[in-house]
Amino acid sequence: MQCREFNEISEAYLSDELLVETNIQVFRHLENCPKCREQFAAKRELRNKVRAAVKRTPEFQINPAFATRLSANLKQTALRESGWQKFLFAPKLLIPVMASLLIFAALGFVFLSSPNNQPPQLAQSQKTLIDGLTEIALKAAGNHEDCALENMPMWEKMAERDYAEKAIYTEKVAKPLQAKFSDKIEMLHAHDCIFEGKEFTHVILRRGTQIVSVFFDKSDVLPEVNTATNASIICEKEKGFQVASFQHKNQAIFVVSEMSETENLSVARALSDSFAA
Ligand SMILES: [Zn+2]
Ligand SMILES: [Zn+2]
Numbered sequence: 001m002q003c004r005e006f007n008e009i010s011e012a013y014l015s016d017e018l019l020v021e022t023n024i025q026v027f028r029h030l031e032n033c034p035k036c037r038e039q040f041a042a043k044r045e046l047r048n049k050v051r052a053a054v055k056r057t058p059e060f061q062i063n064p065a066f067a068t069r070l071s072a073n074l075k076q077t078a079l080r081e082s083g084w085q086k087f088l089f090a091p092k093l094l095i096p097v098m099a100s101l102l103i104f105a106a107l108g109f110v111f112l113s114s115p116n117n118q119p120p121q122l123a124q125s126q127k128t129l130i131d132g133l134t135e136i137a138l139k140a141a142g143n144h145e146d147c148a149l150e151n152m153p154m155w156e157k158m159a160e161r162d163y164a165e166k167a168i169y170t171e172k173v174a175k176p177l178q179a180k181f182s183d184k185i186e187m188l189h190a191h192d193c194i195f196e197g198k199e200f201t202h203v204i205l206r207r208g209t210q211i212v213s214v215f216f217d218k219s220d221v222l223p224e225v226n227t228a229t230n231a232s233i234i235c236e237k238e239k240g241f242q243v244a245s246f247q248h249k250n251q252a253i254f255v256v257s258e259m260s261e262t263e264n265l266s267v268a269r270a271l272s273d274s275f276a277a
Contacts, residue, residue: 001029006036014047027232034261041236044134133234133245133252136198136217140245140254141238143195144213148204148256152211155188155204165190169203173214176274177267183208192218200254210259212267217252233268235261244268248275 006029013026030037148155169190177185186206193202199218204211233246242264244255253275255268 001025003029003033003036006030006033007039010036010040010043014044024232027234030234031232037235133247134236136252137234137236137243137245137254138238139195139198140200140213140215140256141241141243143193143198143200143202143215144211144241144256145239146195147193147202148211148213159186159188165192165201169201173203173271174205177205177207177270180270180274181207181266207257207259207267210257212255212257212259212264214271215254215256217254233265233272235265237261246272248272 006026009026013023030040166187166189170187173190174185174187184207188204188206188211190201190203193200193215200215201218203214203216205214206212233244235242235244237243241256241258242261244265244267246253246268253268253271255264255271257264257267259267
């Protein structure tokens with residue numbers, strides 16, 4: 001997939017209207033193209049802000065009868081359009097009410113529903129893997145700050161101790177990284193950890209002067225992916241930290257640090273490759 005093509009379909013991707021096969025191509029392009037990654041992150045942030053604003057504002061609700069008409073009209077228009085684009089859209093997801101709402105929200109239109117109307121049933125946008133990972137990535141970043149960085153004196157003190165979990169994650173995480181990188185990778189601590197209701201296994205490492213957290217998601221079991229999508233790593237900046245997320249089998253894994261995006265990604269890549277081997 002080229003940048004031009006990615007730009008054309010990224011809006012649809014954000015609205016979850018693409019077919020699964022196209023999603024995989026989008027993932028691949030995002031992983032390999034820093035420019036599109038940056039633009040996509042900005043678009044997603046704007047979309048999330050609009051979504052949050054729509055949810056928060058009670059009067060910002062669409063009249064259901066109008067929504068049905070609007071949706072039908074947009075569908076008609078979309079079906080009349082020729083070209084390859086329409087084949088990318090899954091017909092059953094074609095422009096759901098939520099997407100129509102967002103289009104108008106972005107344009108600054110406000111629809112007031114009369115008090116006699118039934119509360120509107122907004123179509124729940126289907127969650128994509130990328131959305132799910134982003135939500136947890138934010139918690140991983142918070143956990144890194146709250147647990148790894150806040151308690152660093154304690155982790156340093158405990159670094160000499162031996163216990164079962166440390167042995168397991170030294171094999172699983174520290175050793176593959178030590179084999180891959182020439183600089184010193186030090187295992188500080190491994191434990192189970194909860195942040196804002198999210199359970200992780202938390203592995204804290206030191207690479208040179210940098211503290212790196214690796215989180216294994218314990219509570220959400222993702223649908224198992226095939227090896228092709230296994231290779232996808234998503235990079236984003238959350239709370240000022242670099243977060244690289246990927247999926248191995250049915251588990252989401254996050255690498256969080258203050259290293260550069262490239263360095264943080266290379267740690268995630270080394271782990272992903274080692275798990276897949
Ligand atoms: Zn690109
Ligand atoms: Zn922790």
